[in-house]
């Protein structure tokens with residue numbers, strides 16, 4: 011039985027239902043057990059994978075540069091296709107549209123750039139938080155510039171989580187000072203990650219020296235659900251389905267020409283999602299090279315739960 015026919019009979023659009031479910035899954039931890047149970051029972055007679063939920067993670071590449079060149083990152087060996095800073099007007103256009111659908115998912119500001127190198131970061135966060143009050147702004151950073159002043163400024167403008175990866179395997183000098191100066195409730199907003207905790211993947215084949223270190227199983231035909239929740243807007247407005255598309259091979263459109271929702275719902279994006287859900291990686295680059303294991307819709311709540319409950323430093 012198709013989910014669409016059930017929701018149709020109830021007079022509710024399936025997009026609305028799944029958008030609501032995805033948002034609730036990510037915003038209310040108390041509901042995880044309920045959603046897991048519903049997902050498990052309903053998955054026996056409804057093919058959830060035929061549905062297209064609204065995106066729940068949008069990553070804006072506000073700045074294409076990073077101050078580091080980590081060996082497991084394509085930044086170490088390749089140049090970004092389009093470089094520079096994102097036009098604030100382009101960002102606002104996307105956020106305004108997300109505001110109209112009352113977007114409640116995650117917003118982040120990096121792709122392969124270090125967001126704290128962009129002095130406008132606070133402005134971006136403030137605009138997004140003001141227009142999409144139900145969303146959550148995450149800063150993914152290497153922590154090289156996250157001093158106490160910067161932390162408090164960004165937190166006051168609406169950042170809810172700071173994910174700080176320490177690429178040297180220990181807290182750097184700046185982060186040591188920041189963590190010791192912050193109050194306990196402020197420290198809870200920071201999650202420190204070390205390389206050893208992270209799952210390294212080959213970034214769509216762009217980092218030849220890296221292999222998926224979490225699971226060596228062959229992932230060449232594994233369904234991938236990332237494009238069902240994720241959307242990257244590059245510095246020049248290209249919409250990518252996944253953060254592993256460093257070379258922008260699967261641009262779904264450009265937000266300077268079309269709306270973000272129109273691109274999400276386009277035939278091209280739908281076909282790509284559908285093929286990836288079916289494990290047809292070989293038909294697309296960089297998917298044919300990618301060793302990310304993906305996950306199925308049924309597993310999504312567990313993945314999100316893990317992501318949201320990792321140990322806070």
Ligand code: SF4
Pocket residue numbers: 076077078079080082083084085086121122123124152177
């Ligand atoms: S800090 Fe992050 S974005 Fe920069 S080179 Fe290292 S892994 Fe890549």
Ligand code: SF4
Pocket residue numbers: 214234235236237251252253254255286291296297298300301302304
């Ligand atoms: S298979 Fe890899 S490159 Fe393709 S969408 Fe999934 S994670 Fe991205």
